[in-house]
Structures are given as C-alpha cells and as structure tokens.
Amino acid sequence: MYPNPKTMLYHESPFQLVIAVLMSAQTTDVGVNKVTPALFAAYPDANAMAEADVADLEDKIKTIGLYRNKAKNMKKTAIMIRDEFGGQVPNTREELEKLPGVGRKTANVVLSEAFGVPTIAVDTHVERVTKRMGIVPPNASVRETEEILMARIPENRWRDAHHQFIYFGREYCTARNPKCRKDPRIDFCECRVLPQYG
Ligand code: SF4
Structure with missing residues (x-):
C-alpha cells in the first residue's frame, strides 16, 4: 500500500x-x-x-x-x-x-x-497500530514497543516500516472510527485489542 x-x-x-x-x-x-x-x-x-x-x-x-x-x-x-x-x-x-x-x-x-541509520521511531500512530494488529502486546511501553518491532522486522525495513505504520494509522487505523470496514483490502489485521473494529 x-x-x-x-x-x-x-x-x-x-x-x-x-x-x-x-x-x-x-x-x-x-x-x-x-x-x-x-x-x-x-x-x-x-x-x-x-x-x-x-x-x-x-x-x-x-x-x-x-x-x-x-x-x-x-x-x-x-x-x-x-x-x-x-x-x-x-x-x-x-x-x-x-x-x-x-x-x-x-x-x-x-x-x-x-x-541513514536504521531505527524505528515509535510515535502515537506506530504504537496504536502495532498494538491493535497484535504485533506488540497492549501493555508494552514505548521503549518495549520499539524493541519488539526491531526484533520482528528485518533491519533493512525499519525505516520504511515506521513510515508505513504512520501512513496506515492516519488513513485507516485511525484513533477513532477506524476505516478498515470500508476497504476490502484491509483483511490482514487481527485486531486483537479492538475486535469490534476488525
Ligand atoms: S482491523 Fe482496523 S482497527 Fe484493527 S488494526 Fe486493522 S485497521 Fe486497525
């Protein structure tokens, strides 16, 4: 996407x-x-x-x-x-x-x-999206979220992943009223935290 x-x-x-x-x-x-x-x-x-x-x-x-x-x-x-x-x-x-x-x-x-140093910056969008998707446990701190994402995503994708979570969080997995139900392409989330939106 x-x-x-x-x-x-x-x-x-x-x-x-x-x-x-x-x-x-x-x-x-x-x-x-x-x-x-x-x-x-x-x-x-x-x-x-x-x-x-x-x-x-x-x-x-x-x-x-x-x-x-x-x-x-x-x-x-x-x-x-x-x-x-x-x-x-x-x-x-x-x-x-x-x-x-x-x-x-x-x-x-x-x-x-x-x-060009590989990092994953965790902002509000990255934290919300990765927790809803079940990639990161809901109670993880910001620092733990960063470490879990670094462990689960190949280093050469860290930079892009940071931006992609943000883009997705702004466009679909918004804080209120996520738009995922309205787009058939969004069939990859497990949404363990907010199943009502899945
Ligand atoms: S199913 Fe919807 S609310 Fe859940 S993680 Fe995906 S986009 Fe976000």
Missing part, C-alpha cells in the same frame, strides 16, 4: 529536520508544514536560529500547539548545535538526545532520515 514512504515534514537539511520534528510533538505534520517555510526562510540554519529573538520564533510558529515551549527549545537547540557541534547536527543518538526538546523518538527520526 505504501511502497516508497517518506517523511511528510518539510525540510531541506538535517538541522531543519530536527526543528520540524521538535515542533511536531502533539501537532500534525500538516500544521508544522504550514509554518516551516517562513520559519526556515528567516532562520535556515543553526547559526541563524541561535541569534533569533524567541518572541519572533514564537510569532512564526504560534499556530502550533505548545509553541512557547517549542520556540525556547528551538533556540536552545540551535545554540547547542552552533557552540558544541560546530554548527552541524550530530549523528549519534547520545549527542542528539542532549539537544533540548529532543528525546528518543526525535533522535530516531533524525538518525534514520538524515543519516
């Missing part, structure tokens, strides 16, 4: 990807993509964003959730990339997770998308 999945977040560099993923917490990718072109036109790299006025960052991203906190973290992240990593986004998990606002999920996305 999704043979060549790609991240939907607009970006033109690893730095812009870090900022876009950081902004995407509890916000749709569509919402992030509405603000990033103007944001990145004004602040295209870490050096530029490190010098930004936080009030201007807030103004440029004010349509997305938690924008005040995100604006602060964006500036702090830009300063750290400029001062501690020579202006380049680091390419190890340990260093990425030092950046303000960057947790394991964001680090996984950046490692995978920007540096």
